[in-house]
Amino acid sequence: MDVIEIIQTKRDGRTLNKEQIDWFINNFSAGHIPDEQTAALAMSIYFNGMETDELTNWTKAMVSSGVTLDLNSVGKHTVDKHSTGGVGDKVSLILVPLIASYGLAVPQLSGRGLGHGGGTLDKMESISGWTASLSEKEMLTQLREIGGIIAAANENINPADRHLYALRDVTHTVDSIPLIASSIISKKIAEGTDALVLDVKTGSGAFMVELENARELAETMVELGENSGMKTVALITSMETVLGKTAGNALEVSESLEVLEGGGPEDLIEVTLALAQEMLELTNIDADPSEMLASGKPRELFEKMVSAQGGDLSKGLPEAEFKKTIEASETGYISKLDCRSVGIAAWRLGAGRAKKEDPVSPTAGVVCLAKPGDQIRTGEPVLELHGDNNDSFDSAIEALDGAIEISEVAPNNYPLILDKIFT
Numbered sequence: 216m217d218v219i220e221i222i223q224t225k226r227d228g229r230t231l232n233k234e235q236i237d238w239f240i241n242n243f244s245a246g247h248i249p250d251e252q253t254a255a256l257a258m259s260i261y262f263n264g265m266e267t268d269e270l271t272n273w274t275k276a277m278v279s280s281g282v283t284l285d286l287n288s289v290g291k292h293t294v295d296k297h298s299t300g301g302v303g304d305k306v307s308l309i310l311v312p313l314i315a316s317y318g319l320a321v322p323q324l325s326g327r328g329l330g331h332g333g334g335t336l337d338k339m340e341s342i343s344g345w346t347a348s349l350s351e352k353e354m355l356t357q358l359r360e361i362g363g364i365i366a367a368a369n370e371n372i373n374p375a376d377r378h379l380y381a382l383r384d385v386t387h388t389v390d391s392i393p394l395i396a397s398s399i400i401s402k403k404i405a406e407g408t409d410a411l412v413l414d415v416k417t418g419s420g421a422f423m424v425e426l427e428n429a430r431e432l433a434e435t436m437v438e439l440g441e442n443s444g445m446k447t448v449a450l451i452t453s454m455e456t457v458l459g460k461t462a463g464n465a466l467e468v469s470e471s472l473e474v475l476e477g478g479g480p481e482d483l484i485e486v487t488l489a490l491a492q493e494m495l496e497l498t499n500i501d502a503d504p505s506e507m508l509a510s511g512k513p514r515e516l517f518e519k520m521v522s523a524q525g526g527d528l529s530k531g532l533p534e535a536e537f538k539k540t541i542e543a544s545e546t547g548y549i550s551k552l553d554c555r556s557v558g559i560a561a562w563r564l565g566a567g568r569a570k571k572e573d574p575v576s577p578t579a580g581v582v583c584l585a586k587p588g589d590q591i592r593t594g595e596p597v598l599e600l601h602g603d604n605n606d607s608f609d610s611a612i613e614a615l616d617g618a619i620e621i622s623e624v625a626p627n628n629y630p631l632i633l634d635k636i637f638t
């Protein structure tokens with residue numbers, strides 16, 4: 216077998232068999248395939264897609280490139296959630312302790328943000344002392360004793376994905392449905408969870424801007440998860456505007472604490488509870504997660520999760536030194552607050568990174584003082600920009616050009632939960 220034959224098979228729109236896939240992923244993981252040949256294969260997959268069995272074999276081979284966590288010793292049912300990423304998406308910070316409060320184990324291994332979407336680890340790292348690095352033993356102990364972890368995936372989990380993702384990033388082959396689906400599902404299988412709820416985002420702030428593409432990605436991932444022995448359900452949720460009121464690391468932790476303490480914005484609560492309900496159903500628990508949220512137990516559990524990873528919430532969260540507001544240019548109703556533009560503004564203020572190695576600011580970001588549907592008068596603030604220095608504001612303000620629309624009549628509500636995909 217050789218790599219030329221494998222590239223040719225895919226380039227010509229044919230299906231790779233299991234032997235070809237195993238051979239390729241093994242040799243790729245061992246560093247024996249030059250990057251240009253892997254990039255050619257990724258581009259061929261991008262244009263020609265993958266058949267169901269082919270994608271399942273590809274995903275299993277990716278899992279086998281590294282270790283799989285064995286969560287049996289935790290002694291609890293395991294269930295996780297994965298979001299395809301959005302602006303202001305701080306749901307995991309509320310959902311992990313909420314679900315762990317039922318005695319379930321939630322092994323959330325997350326990534327850092329890249330581009331205009333935020334990363335869960337970046338948000339948690341704005342908490343004084345908190346570390347994302349846990350050894351496998353520490354993960355198992357925390358899952359057993361507390362029930363929830365939010366941590367960085369260990370280097371030994373799915374190394375093939377890490378290397379392939381870096382190549383996809385520089386060859387513009389990230390937005391391929393089979394490549395995204397196999398990347399996400401293989402990481403979740405390697406994490407060892409029995410069940411998974413996917414939050415597939417669609418709208419201007421999401422990877423999949425069009426609903427049809429989001430649905431295809433959701434269907435592909437649900438089928439792939441189920442074919443790999445993991446109970447999988449997906450909700451498709453809207454990213455037409457920011458989720459909640461904040462986009463930025465410490466800002467989002469603070470908003471998550473508000474929800475855990477019984478307050479917070481309705482849209483964030485609605486999406487969190489919808490995902491929680493799906494996680495409970497997958498683990499056969501018949502309960503209303505809004506009651507658990509109101510009980511205060513998830514707030515206590517979050518505190519335990521943070522302390523177990525060295526964090527100290529009593530030190531408070533850092534706040535930006537510089538702030539600027541963007542005001543309404545007319546009186547009326549906010550009819551649009553473009554999600555992607557706010558995400559790019561938060562990113563340019565310092566909340567996100569352009570390259571994997573870049574640092575992020577814990578304090579930079581955007582607070583939405585008004586959201587679609589709200590009434591506003593000329594001159595009233597719509598957005599509050601937070602930055603660490605005055606120089607970052609001009610390019611953030613530029614990103615917001617045309618992002619806010621105001622109409623005379625109240626706009627229709629954005630539906631937040633657009634579809635559910637299951638087998």
Ligand code: URA
Pocket residue numbers: 380389394395396398399
């Ligand atoms: N997130 C992932 O983990 N992988 C992808 O390919 C895209 C988004």
